[in-house]
Amino acid sequence: MLVTGAGGSGRTTVAAASAVAAARRGRRTLLLSGEAPGTLEAMLCMADGALDATGAPGSMGTAGGPGPAVPGTDGLLHAARTDSGAHFREAAVALQERGRKVLDLLGSEPLDGDELTELPGADAFALLSAVRAAHAAGEWDTLVVDLPPTPVALRTLALPAQLRRYLRRLLPAERQAARALRPALAQLVGVPMPTDALYATADRWDVELADVQGLMASPGTTVRLVAEPGPLAAEALRLGRAGLGLYGLPLEAVVANRVVPSGSPDAWTASLSGQQQTVLKAWREECASEGVPVRELPHLGREPRGAGDLLRLAPETAGTDGGTDGTTGPSGPTGSTGPAGAVEDRLAQDGLLVWRFALPAVRKEELDLVRRGDELILGAGPYRRVFPLPSALRRCRVVGASLDGGELRVRCAPDPALWPHGTDR
Known part of the structure; x- marks a missing residue:
């Protein structure tokens, strides 16, 4: 269960409340957060530094500690914090070790872990690593992830697919077939050739990234989008819904937080x-076409403290519009075409194949569409995604597109040079 929203909307509160509700249903639950020290402990009524004792799951491939149990949840809810600094230092030292031969050739002086300071973006890798490790541990019925603000969260969730694409372009799999020739080529040209360690590292990264990408695409993964109802939140909420649709992430509910009586x-x-x-009335009307409920959480008049307060704020107890266990995704347009779209065969009627995408909340003026080789690059506002063309569409030309009712239809006509006359496929 992924929880995100605008900065200051109460994402961590909603994530914690969702985790408490899951634990009260008898599910072993882990709440994973990158929130600064002290905030989560105070909300969960835990001692200062309690989440630092065991820490969150560490680097990719390790299970890590589960974190301490949260008071008032019968030992079913545990919490953990990601440590992006420790993860960055561990990964950087390991990378230096794997590339030691090349670094020695260049006369480089390796950096010690103690002198390494995390770079911007390290928190994204730490979060993805922790999610993968927690899932791989197999100890939890529910994993609740407190994500950063929506724009950062969506780019983080899209990172595995993007990095796998970069790896395939930079280190094509077919090039690995020539491994036996590399020693001879190195002698011929007089410079070192890529080593098996490089390809082994790329393979390991690809496997780890594929694991996280698979988790994001799993039918059991849902997203809750948090917003505090007000005129300034409307555009941020719309862009969040648009980004989720573009990346194929199922929006389970919009959570309206801090609603006054x-x-x-x-x-x-x-x-x-x-x-x-x-x-709220406008939000319900906009989300109704997507089959997404808007759940109202009351303003307590103070900051929530402890499992009792958080249970009062659990989205599962708000409203009567279904989806009470956080396991059922939306039934609207997103589910109709799937995260990678669906191809409609209209060759007999119009001589076209139509590639259909669910893009809720996207406006025509912010839509970008580019065909590049065997890929379609689709942009919606600040977000971009690259879609590999299905095999049939690789033999077609893009002749037009339309956006209507939250669905993009890309019209593709068979290319006579690639599509022999008289064939239907």
Whole structure:
């Protein structure tokens, strides 16, 4: 269960509440977060530094510690924090060791782990590594992941597929067939050739990235998008829904956090409640076509503390519009075409093949579409994704596209030079 939303919307609170609710249903649950030290401990009523004692699962391929049990959950809920600094140092030292021959050739002086400071982006790799390790441990019925703000979260979740594509382009698998020739080529040209260690490292990375990519595409993975209802949150929520649709991530619910009670005699509270209800009505109408519920969580008037408060805020207990266990994805357009789209055969009617994509909340003016070789590069606002063309469409030309009702239709006509006359496929 992936939880994200705009900065300050209460993502960590909703993630913690969702984890508590899963534990109350008898499920062994791990709450995984990259939140700064102290915040999560205070929310869960745990001692300062409790999550630092065992830590989150570490680098890819290791199980790591499960983290301590959360009070008030009968030992079913554990929490852990990712340590991006430790993960970066561990990975950097290991990479230096694997590339020692090349570094020695260049006269490089290796860096010690103690002098390494994590680089921007290290937190994304640490989070993905921790998710993979926690899943591989096999100890949990539910894994709740407290993600960064939506734009960063979506780019992080898209990272495995993008990096695997880069690896395939930079180190093609067919080049590995010439491994036996590399010593002879090295003598011929007088420079070192790529070693088996390089390809072995690339293979290991590809396997690890494929594991995470598979988790993101799993039918059991869902996303909760958190927002505090207000006029400034509407655009951020729309772009979040658009990005989730582009990357094929199933939106299980929009969680409206910190909703103040209606009917208050206080003028200020009544005015704020009226504004929120107007926004919520618009959100429900926009999400209804996607089959996505909008769940309201009450404003407690204070910061939540402990499992009792968090259970009051659990999205599972809000509203009566289904999806109470967080295991059922949306039934709207996203499910109709799948994360990689679906090809509709209209050769007999129009002489076309139509590639259909579910793109909820995307506007025509922010849509980019480029055919490059055997790939389609699709952009929606700040997000981009590369789709490999299905085999039939590789023999076609893109002749047009339309966006209507949250669905993109890319029209492809058979290329006479590649599609022999008289064939239907």
